[in-house]
Amino acid sequence: MQMADAAHPISHAAVPHGDAHGHGHHPNLEHHFDSLTQQFDAGKLGMWLFLATEVLLFGGLFCAYAIFRRNHPEVFMYAHQYLDTTWGAINTVVLLVSSFTMAWAVTASQRGQRNLTSLLLALTFLGGVGFMVIKAIEYQHKFHDGLMWGTHYDPSKHGHGHGEGHGAAAHGAAAAAGHAAAGDGRGGAAESHAAGAAASAGAAGDHGASAAHPEATTSVHAPETPGQGASAAAADADVPPERAPLEPSQVALAPSGPAGLHVGGHDLHGPRPDNVHWFFGVYFTMTGLHGLHVLAGMAVIGWLFVRSVRGDFSADYFTPVDLGGLYWHLVDLIWIFLFPLLYLIH
Amino acid sequence: MTGILADSLGLMPPKASTFAPAVDFWFDFTLWVSIFFFVLIIGLMLLFMVKYRRRPGVRAVVTPTHSTALELSWTVIPTILVVIMFWGGFKTYMDQRVMPLDAYEIGVNAKQWAWEFTYPNGIRHPELHVPKDVPVVLTMYSDDVLHSFFIPAFRVKMDVMRGRYTKLWFQATLASPPGQYYPVLCTEYCGTSHSTMTTKCVVHETRAEFEQWLRDADPLKKLTPEQYDEYLRDPSAFIAAHPDIQGLQSPADMGRKLWDSKGCKQCHSIDGKVGTGPSWSGIWGQTHEFSNAPPTAVDENYVKESIVNPRAKALKGYAANAMPTYQGRITDREIDSIIAFIKTLKSGSEAK
């Protein structure tokens, strides 16, 4: 490929620097380039190389994602349900549309349509604003619900009724299960386990579960059967469900694999597996870094807008718009992958 | 592996394990290949430097600027040599990594900045003692950061980390003379006193001598008579009161107590009776089938995982989420004790 480049460099007469005034010397032509084409090609090549570095930068995060998901699919199956697919889909549309307006802006600037270019750049910028606002709303929900990374992950905040509903359910479950463990968390695993306790734990758990997950985002429903309730509530309360004699259906609901969650359809909440924080770690790093790129892209587009209004661009010189556009599309590209990977796990 | 190639030019430490001859052989092989090429290249270079040094009026001779035959030959010959080297490295490596089944097992705990070895009789000791000619497996974990276990004389090294057990095995072939020892070193940088995280490895001539040392190392022997009485009255209270005296109780004994006190016995019998969970009797080394994971042998990692994260693997034939997590309710030491206890439970041996 590179050889092809080299095959015919002589075919382009070098325009000697000195005698070419008036011909190739566009005001936007830098002194070390011979022609606008060369300058444009160099810019494009540079931008693509930069995009390659961006791809590799995100590549590290995709690697982390792949490793955590491959090793612990249950965490992803469970935790992604806390993401709001509707907001995610809206954001996808917002970005796609802004990508389109950006592409249009490039075309417009290539045709020298200055006002149209400015307008489209402004629209693209607004797309960025919209995306970030929605992202901010989503983040705020996550923060509020303790759906965060690492040590900050706090399942006790998941529902509305932190203090009341959740706590009550937990205690109910614990009491029903016959735990003498209330005062002594460490010994909780031991002691007596009345065989019938699980049933009442289930009842209490059902209650607990609905209290624990009423956030009513699109498709998340509280589990219907008492058995699931037991495990969900117990899990949320972090009271071990002990050796509750389980119905077969509940065994099938084992939290550990994809198979478990398929029972009952897509909108099952399922019991909470361990280390849910991984998912949110991945979620926040990926969307966070992507968000930073959106902000950077918005800064670039804002700058392009100013220049466009000022009349810097013409049919001869639109390289910055084109390159800025490439960057913005890359940001869109990454989101195209992030959306299904984070929101649409099945 | 004999003759001129065997002495490694005196570069290697004493050969004290079964690995050493093979490692040293390949070291020597590579060394002599390297010396050959180095002498060839540098010799020619020096020759050219003298012969073709700049002299007034003498211009460089124009020689061909490339020769495919020549260039291919110095591409192909090194290729063959490195394939041989790879094979040698691969073979010795596999020997180092494939553990014998009947090996004597010693636990290794690394922490900033000390080693501690746990012997099968429950003694915890800062020194590593092993019998000669007996394969020994070290099962290692770290309390904090990365460490790396290294005995130069044995040619073995393995990182020790938190988060998973790593293993290492060797068979000593050379007893350490009385009063001398092989140094055990930490080679993964672990903080301020990294360089002092060393200890002794003593290789006993006979198994009997080693067993004798093991008995003598029993901390109970170091107790005063009053302390000994006190210990007998209530071992756990005594141990709690004397944290400085380590290894007072065998991990297996400790494990049995935990089985009794932590609630394990509610579901796991030790007499083979099937409960809510599998019986521990004879379970060690069995292969378990799961509904959500590939079959796994019952080993340290599996047991540890089953305790702290029981839902990771759903054992076929048992309820998947019957077992609570003991995360935060049990220490690593206690888990080790339980593992030690399980290991003692041969099939059908107990009936309680």
Added chain:
Amino acid sequence: MSSLNPAAAGPLVGAPATDNYLTHSRGFWSWAATLDHKRIGVMYLVGIFTMFLVGGLFAVLLRSVLLTPDAAAGGVKTIVDANMYNRFFTLHGAVMVFIVIIPGIPAALGNFVLPLMLGAKDVAFPRLNLCSFYLWLIGTGMALSSLYWGGVDTGWTFYTPYSTKVGSSGAFGGVVPVVAGAFVLGFSSIFTGLNFIVTIHKLRPPGMTWFRMPLFLWGTYATAVIQVLATPVLGITLLLLLAERLLGIGFFDSELGGDPVLFQHFFWFYSHPAVYIMILPAMGVMSELISVFSHKHIFGYKFIAFSSVAIAILGFLVWGHHMFTSGQSELLGVIFSAITFSIAIPSAVKMFNWLTTLYKGSIDFKAPMCYALSFMWIFGIGGLTGLFLGMMGLDQHLHDTYFVVAHFHYVMAGTIFVFFGAIHYWWPKMTGRMYDEGSAVLASILMFIGFNLTFFVQFMMGTRGMPRRYYEYRPEFQMGHVISSIGSYVMLAAVLLLIYTMIRSLRSGRPAPANPWGAGSMEWQCASPPPHDNFKTPPPVVDAYDYESLEWDERVGGYVHRGRRGGPAAAH
């Protein structure tokens, strides 16, 4: 300015041009805000050399500390405790790797030479180039600021969980500024590489085909490819490390279910190719030096060119050989070991090609050539000892011992030899002054002796089981350490002599001709120092390794093209 430039009349005449890139404009801002690749290169050179001295000073301190086995035995250990020692070796490593060697040849010399060699007026993106330099400055400042925050003692590899939990003092500690600094330095490196790739692709003048490019450009090109493809992964690794330390994200923390070995994968995915970022440009310079000072056409041009690219690509596939004892899976270890050995081949090819170039040449022992021949020796040992470490069974014994320390110094500090050789080689072009050959050659010989004294004995210590990063050691190793430390003092003396030589050259060196060495590549066809915009007209492209048409001209004190005697007028 062009019409007033007398140099335009005779860029090939040996007399220094009155208007050149150094005198073109004056004042602080003419340098600080310059877009001229030559000035940026010179600023880099000054900065990097200064940092080399800082890093070297740490090294000399380390060696002094190691003179005695422990504090009880006296010596420097009574002043420097283990904590300080750990901070020294960490900063020595971080400074030398991230701040000195990685940008050394490409950013400093590459910047100055690459466009000239290519026949271009500048690099493709001069502003980005300046930006790279400032990123380098900022990153360096951040890394050094860690001293203020209590220092950093994690080792330059920043292995988790030490770096995320306990390492250094406080939550912030010295780790955060160093890691953030390395992140910024990474971007400096990326932008340099990006700039060079575009320059080589798009700014080659007519006639400069790919296979007419001097091999230094091939080396730089291969390096730039690695810089662009590998460095972003370092970026994300360091970001995750910061997230781990400051926010507790838990990817590498086993307490949170993360995997500390994962960090090593992330880290070495960059840091192994980084070794080739360091060595490939050096190999490129080697090809120039060996050929020019033998006055003989380089042997096997295409093999050398392709071996650079082969090394660049293969370099991405071998990172796991840093992890043979880390608990990496055996399967992966085997794969990585196999690929590692494949890298030995292109490296061997280069060595043999250089050797054949010397054959029947007219070898001129100028200082650059002395450094180049030293590199043959040093890289020979460095490369061959790599074979030991690539063998998994042997690596179990040698990993993290002084054997490794010696090995990578023979490779990476070998790069420094070439760096010095290259500084001497292009010095007349950069400054317009010749240096004193006598003291420069003496410095290079001293450096060679000091280097081998320092590091050869470390191989022996390593095989006998001396672990790296040890503050205290067993007394049996003291002799080796003392020899090693003496070697480091010899090197220090050599560096001081080198600095003296260069300063004297600046003050009173004789003016340099356009082509003092008889080199064929394009940068020697413009005046020394080059004019502000390099070439009025791109000179005709000739075979850079054809020395037949070059002849010594007494009047200019340099080489001129046969048939062009009496100045360039004849040529144009």
Added chain:
Amino acid sequence: MSHGSHSSGHAGGHGVGHIVPVGLQFGILMLLLVLTYITVAARWIDLGPLNIWIAMLIATIKAAFVVLYFMHLRYDRPFNSIIFIGSLLFVALFVCLALADTVTNKPRMWTGLAPAVAETQKHSDP
């Protein structure tokens, strides 16, 4: 000094670069929106482990359209495509090898050392 360009517009005094008609771009946008809808909808169909691959396939198709038309890569110099595809290959290389290690190593790891340490404390105490 510039190279032979197959980008149209170069010759026509039109400046440089290929102009992609707005109509085509709008069509691409519509296609992308449809594909987005399909990805979201595909979630409701249970295909087991195939789901993620279908989602990735659709995402890749979307990405391809963005790259080819919005980013003009179809009309651009082939070398730029090589760079872009090359970067994806290196990501794949990185992911595959690093993943291969953790997958083959998984049985040897302790998982779940800390299902939110804080949480355990919090709930067991009161």
